[in-house]
Amino acid sequence: MAFIDWVLHPTELWAAFWFFMRHAPPDEKTVKLQVSGDMKRCYDFLEMTSRSFAAVIQELNPKLRDGICLFYLVLRGLDTIEDDMTIPGARKRHLLETFHETIYQKGWTFEESGPDEKDALLLVEFDVVINEFLRLPKEFQDVIADITRRMGAGMAKYTRARVESLDDYNEYCHYAAGLVGHGLSRLFAVSGLEAKSVGEELELANSMGLFLQKTNITRDINEDVLDGRCFWPKAVWSKYADSEEHLIDRENRDKGMEALNEMCTNVLQHIPDVLEYLSQIKEPSVFRFCAIPQVMAIATIVLCYDNSRVLDGNVKIRKGEALKLISQATTLDSVKRTFYGYVEQLERKNHPDNPMHGQVAKIIDRTKKDIASTLKGGAPVDFTKEYLVLALFFVTVTAFFYTYLTEKSSL
Structure with missing residues (x-):
């Protein structure tokens, strides 16, 4: 399956190649x-x-x-x-x-x-x-x-x-991850690497943490319920199931999917704050530190949306996809293009018969407009060119090895 994934996603293979070239085994210069x-x-x-x-x-x-x-x-x-x-x-x-x-x-x-x-x-x-x-x-x-x-x-x-209301949910996620965003932002500021305002205006930092925490909570529903706990707010799951266990029951799959999509929609509302926060970060290593988890999160929540496998077990993005995301999380422009691409994937998954369709469509429209209006160099990247470059690369490598093996066999 891993080999098929690489074949079907050649841009990820390219990203993996450069990642491992850049992150070679540690030598005496490592931290x-x-x-x-x-x-x-x-x-x-x-x-x-x-x-x-x-x-x-x-x-x-x-x-x-x-x-x-x-x-x-x-x-x-x-x-x-x-x-x-x-x-x-x-x-x-x-x-x-x-x-x-x-x-x-x-x-x-x-x-x-x-x-x-x-x-x-x-x-x-x-x-x-x-x-x-x-x-x-x-x-x-x-x-x-x-x-x-x-x-x-x-x-x-x-x-x-217990996490009963949506207010409880936001408060719990604030304690679990929003405060991490607060602390990191304050450390960025006191280090002198970022502006003082980054460590003082902390609402966006809280949203950064909530985006990550809510993504994990949404994805981990099966594992958490089987472990005897549930962090989905009762205000949501009780509309679709009689108990947390009933939420992931296959016999209740249609309602469970509606609950899942409502939870995903709750996560997606944080996208504007995430991109606004990242626009404030100037130091390159700090930017990558902040951006990498966020691009992982948008990829994960789009994967989870309207995906019944979430209710049956833990779903994860492909390793190659993760390496590609890491390689792209270098500049604000690149991160915006990444978000735009995943929002387009979300748009294709957001079917009209989905009860969350209207709310998600509004988030998609706003995100695409906000990103498109601020992107440098025009419209989001056309991945066709990337595939053509990779195709040329693979043809070249294949020709090289074919020539090498042919000459070797003739000796």
């Missing part, structure tokens, strides 16, 4: 070998807990790299506690609510994680994260501690509360 001691171990943990995110962080400007690595690890530690269903409720709430103080306690570690907690080792050796956190400039520490405090309080609240 991990420029650091030593506890910070090197922190980058090890970054690789263990999020390989894809680790690569993006390691390409950041040195003014931000270590700070954002540690910000990620602190929040990963907090999230590991929140996800662990073996920790008693009262104990968990205390840990979450005081974690912003814990990160100042040298030598603190945690060995109470359940046996199935995949990131438990991070907490077992969390003292190395604390050591490096305490070496950061105070303005970095202040941002990380403040976001940790607010996120921990939100997580503690939702160990007891």
Whole structure:
């Protein structure tokens, strides 16, 4: 199947070729070998807990790299506690609510994680994260501690509360991801790499986080329900099913699909804010850091829209598609073209008999008009030329190897 995917999507093969050429195996110049001691171990943990995110962080400007690595690890530690269903409720709430103080306690570690907690080792050796956190400039520490405090309080609240209304849903996603957007924006600003306004006007940063979090929640419905939890707001799913389990029941598939499409539509409303936020980011490595997750999200939510496979299991974009998206997330113009392309895919999937058709059509029309009016160099890219170039490339490579093998066989 993977081979067929490459054949059917040759532009992705081209993107993969250049990605692996650019990201060759690490040598003595890599970030991990420029650091030593506890910070090197922190980058090890970054690789263990999020390989894809680790690569993006390691390409950041040195003014931000270590700070954002540690910000990620602190929040990963907090999230590991929140996800662990073996920790008693009262104990968990205390840990979450005081974690912003814990990160100042040298030598603190945690060995109470359940046996199935995949990131438990991070907490077992969390003292190395604390050591490096305490070496950061105070303005970095202040941002990380403040976001940790607010996120921990939100997580503690939702160990007891349920996501009932759309307001609850937005609040939960704010705690889970919107605050990450706040923290990153503030770090960008205090580093001096971005304007102060990026760290002060945070509504767009919140939308960036919500776009990612809601995409994941929408996609992961089957896995979450089977794990005995559901982050879809009851205000949505209760219109289509008697219970969360009924939502993914094949016998209720038509209604389940209507619920899925309503959830996707809720995600899509954040597109204008995402593009507006990215237009404010000027430093190239920061832009890529912000843009890559967003292009992944638009590809994922368009894949999920009106796709019954979401209710049966986890769906993911192709690896080649992901590599292509990474290669395209370099400039605002390129990102806008990427969004435009996926919105066109969405338009083809948005059938008139879909109850969400009208709302989605409005989002599509607005997005296409906004992007087309600001694109440099005219209309979005015509992928026909790209395929012609790739066809020429493959013909050339094939001819080379044919000539080589022919000459070799004649010797």
